[in-house]
Amino acid sequence: MSTANDFPDLDRVIHEPARLAILSILSAAEQADFLYLLRETALTKGNLSAHLARLENAGYIEIEKGYVGKLPQTICRMTKAGREAFDTYRRQLGDFLKSL
């Protein structure tokens, strides 16, 4: 039986459903824009922006703001540190779930 001591020390930046969804998407893509992330995560604009800022502050994603014609576009991509952290998170989670 697992004890509190066996619970993995999961990265709390990643271990939040919205941010986990964002990083899952960005792990499969080179980059994705705000609109795609908004639709896929079903978050509100403000909520998504807040989570993206959190991930950017942690160094896990880069955010690039530009324009397509006259429309603003925000592009997000995972950093190398973000990929390593996400891979580590997945491994720790997988190991923990197998141990149950």
Next chain:
Amino acid sequence: MSQTTEINETIKRTRRYWFVDGLAEMSVGLTFTLLILYYRAAEGFKPEWLRLPAFVIGAPALILGSTWLLGKAVSALKERITYPRTGYVSYPRRQGSERWKRVILSATIGMAVGAATSLISSSLPPIYQQLFFTALVACVYTYIAYSMGLKRFYLLALGALVLQVLIQLSSLEPDMQYFLFLIGQGALWFLSGIGALIAYLRQNRVSGIEEA
């Protein structure tokens, strides 16, 4: 659903976003149809010595040229149709030697499957050769449907089987039957892409979302 399953499903969904609008399928269908028509035409080239370079040089050139051109067209169409509606995603490209390893591996697998198919089916009567080939094609479509979660490819698999049955009911020569079956695959991919595009446009309007 466990978190690992959710993560895997999200990754799978992101990967198949490239196919959401059917444009890539239409491109594959067009390329394949052009290639089959080219092969058919090249078989009749005169003088006969032209046929070998037509197959060895012309066919790969056609594949590369149409892939490049249609790739550009798909990207341009996505910028106008897809990205304003449901967002922009780009995918990592394999670079340098990784890319060539993949190309060589794909070509090797293709040749091995082709050789195995010829070996197994050569001892069969023509009708069973065609049915064997059709079953192989249907398996490939089914594998794509399962591995990528693109359910409409199950319909493509069914379409391939139905097409072969209809062709077998005709009184055409085996050569023409093969030709029609292959052209039919190009048409199936193209029509599948059109169907996906129509459904996509019905479900998704230009977002007009101003980002926060």
